[in-house]
Amino acid sequence: MVSSRKLVGIVIAIIVIIGAVVFITTYRGAPQEVPKVTSPTSPVVTMTTPRPITTPTTPTQPITPATPPVTTKDELRVAIGTDLDTLDPHDQTTSLVDNVIMHVCERLFDRDEKGNLVPMLATKLEVSSDGLVYTIYLRQGVKFHNGEVLTADTVKLNFDRIFNATAKKRLSTYLPNVKSYRVVNESVFEITLSKPFSPFAMSLSLVYIVAKEAIIKYGDVLPREPKALICTGPFRMVEWVKGTRVVLERFDGYWEGIVPLKRIVFYIVPEEATREAMLLAGDVDLVFWPSLASLQRLSQTPGIKIVQYPTYRYVMLHFNFDYPAFQDKRVRLAFNYALDKETIVSKIFYGTATIVKSPWQIGMFGYSDVGYYKYDPEKAKQLLAEAGFKAGPDGVLTHPQYGKLSIKMVHMKGRFPGDVELAQAVQGYLRNIGVEVELVTGDWPWYINTIYSSPADKAKNGYWLFQRSWGPSIPDPYYTVFFLYSCNMWVGPANMTHKGINLTTAGRNIGYYCNPEFDKILDQYIVETNEAKRLELAAAMAKILWDDAPAVFLFQLNIFVAAKSNLEGLIFVPGEMIYLGKAYFK
Template sequence: MKHISIIVMLCFGLVLSACSSSSQSGPKDSGTGEPQDLVMALGSEPVSLDPQDATDGISYDATELMYDKLVTFDKDMKLVPQLAKEWKTSDDGLKVTFTLNQGAKFHDGASLNADAVKASFDRIMNKDNKLGRFALYTEFLDKVVVDSEYQVTFQLKFPYVPALANFAHPSGAIVNAKAAKEKGENFSKSPVGSGPYQFKEWVSGDKVVLTANTGYWGEKPKLKSITIKAVKENAARALMLETGEAGVIAPVPATDIERLKGDNKLTVTTYPSNRNLYIGINTQKAPFNDVKVRQALNYAVDKDTIVKKILLGQAQVSQSAISERTSGYSPAGAYPYDPEKAKSLLTEAGVKPGTTIKLWTPEGRYLMDRQIAEFVQANLEAVGLKVEFQKWEWGAYTKAYRDPNSGLELFLVSWAVPSNDADGGLRPLFMTKGTNNYTVFSNKTIDDLLDKGMKTVNNDERKKIYADTLKAIKDQAPWIFLVEMKQPVGVRKNVEGVTSLNTELVDLRTAVKK
């Protein structure tokens, strides 16, 4: 028996030794000074890793790590240098000249110089490439001229106030145009940029993995890798933060914010946002082609309850089609909750009680999105409509609501303004030929105002033009205007250097895990 006991003890010791050895071979603990792996869990996965074609915020969370721009926004939304060390605008406002930092390279080793900058912008401005952000630059840019190896000039069609802000837009990222041409459609899933992190793999429906670009020309990355996980279930995302499986999550579910704040291993920070959450209306489809019906839908929805009961204060009722944090904003006023007014307008428009309409929503992409859509469904049914409700996976949803032939009628979505300017917040959505005009909205008065606003330099005149535009958009009601969002971000306390911009970009470029 004594011999057996000794053998058992020896075996137990070997097991403990193996466990100890195994734990030491895993991720290093704080104090090692070695770069760590970081997981960030978001509500959905990117749609594209090509910044010139992406139009959603989740994609930009990834592309901002892999690409550099000429200029960028800091955490206070001030323009700061990135690839460009300096720039100047000509007296007539028709030329912007950038002097580049030297030594920047793409992840495949190619030089990032003035020729590369021109090639990148020529790519996005080529309509044959059919890139999602084509109009963001072609509306105001005439051509790009290489002055020298490290100096490039952008010639504008007219003086355009937010030009620099548009260069700081995530779609202003400098892509390796040669690699993009060679890869074709595969570039969106196998990108080549110049940022502090480079692409490793994309497991569809699960994760995007980036690794440190150790040869980065700027401030060196402080993490070994960043994995962006798609976790649409609110409870699962919160649990990952609590257990340490994820170092960062966004958004933090509204129902979990106070509980997570009580965990001394975590911090939850609610950042301001210029994102508006709304329900788009297919304005070309009956009965929504009648403005009275669109206005009725707005009167039918109780926005205050959405803010107080569903989002638990993590938002405010929208007063305009752009956020109060966006340059050029003025309040147009919210539609009050008035179900009787809604019923009256529906009757005037000839909409019979029991008329069936369709409402679509994603789940997990936005803070409490499904719950908000279900509440709106109940509001609309309370004024006599029958609402067919459908949840979508984010990737499929983005294709469906952008296709006017998909059968869409009402669809919950949002719009942030990465350029932080009213032109970028309104023209793509409400111009008749706007690239993001998913409501198929058309109004000549608004078209004229948007064109005038884009070409006006005087700030007071611009603000007046956009005030008139926002009032006209409210009256025409191509949306059910809902709320201006906030961005609650959860971070483990051993992770530092994480912030979120007004645009809801979760910035990990300087993040470090200890």
């Protein structure tokens, strides 16, 4: 979440892997709302010897809380399309859940509106010149909702939980190569890596810190019990009625000062039309993802405004490589050529999506157009014919070895506007080339449990194609391609193998794609610190994935909300999130 941390007299230093000190500004709000700390437009880099691991000679200064804006209403009612599947901040599955958790819990570091690292619970990060030792200086005097004070011991306990050998959390996959970590003193925590990992500093902006009591007393029920979510954020979670609502109440002991709103209620409303009706009826003040077809009309409705913001949310279709036909690249290419992406963007998404011509998102490091699978149904049919498919009496393709090309596609409902219509369009386009597709859907928890189920369960149910969207908040391709396509990210029960490859509950590779050549280059990419070499490696990774087509690459979404026109202070965060801690009613 973007922060407006007003630090008096503090310069935040990051000694980057080459041994430099990078000063970063403190920022958590829209520029028009929070005065910027005077700083250069780009980081100042000064070559220096890494500082020893000691407590800073200048302690963290107390923060004078800013006076919050006067709000004419102290409860914000929000309609969202999907329910939470877990409350565990170390085991998140989607930015939609994070949209709620981020108001209750806080991370070691934050990211500003450009994705740069800025302070949060930590005020400074030092990285040794060899890129192996990360020293984190904590903000002093921060209290949890239960009165506990933030210390390095608390941080260590959180890391113990994340890396628990018998129950590793999904967050652990974002923190690779961790060899050891230790408490240096009450306010300093140190992490040592076994080998460099170039995006590691950014990964620290994903690490939420919960109170000792949350782990020791409530560790087992933390994923589902609101009272167990004891953190440092501006709100407490007081209620979660599954499938109905989540209720947050203001924490008046918040270290940055009291926020304007006393209460935020998130209502779980999967149907777009119902969310819109609630807004128009005055039952809610803010709607995530209103109906695309209604955007223009809503924008012209008195008392309502539409706010739109680009995201890294990439929509695609993932092949399940356990389906024999999908092991033939010609079949995968045929699916890519079969979809008319321009028409889908125009007619279903009303121009709010952008076609992506790379395996990762526009705006990320190393992005460039790699290629384009332009709509060509005849070429798709030709590729399928070359793969040995022939039309049966009902027009559905059959193969002497694979049988009938009839598959089930798991898709989302309520994750983003147009997700159901997209699935229906895919079904129609594939039927045009002789592929029979049965659509299967459910609520968000069902969808997550299904795509992250075991290979055997997917095969038993005949789930061979998955509508997927992926939106990391950190603009580095690693956070997309590693999780979606690496052999090391095959999802499934722990302590099990599939085709000789270890499965992991923290995995995100739901289709069991594996390309050793790609993994080899990815391994080089994540330890490389030279930017020019990283760009070369990124280009090589992109070409391999694009040509191999482990997915049907589609488009990138904007996030948009419909809100009461007097609702101000919404802060859009990279990664498809909206921070409401500064929100107020004029």
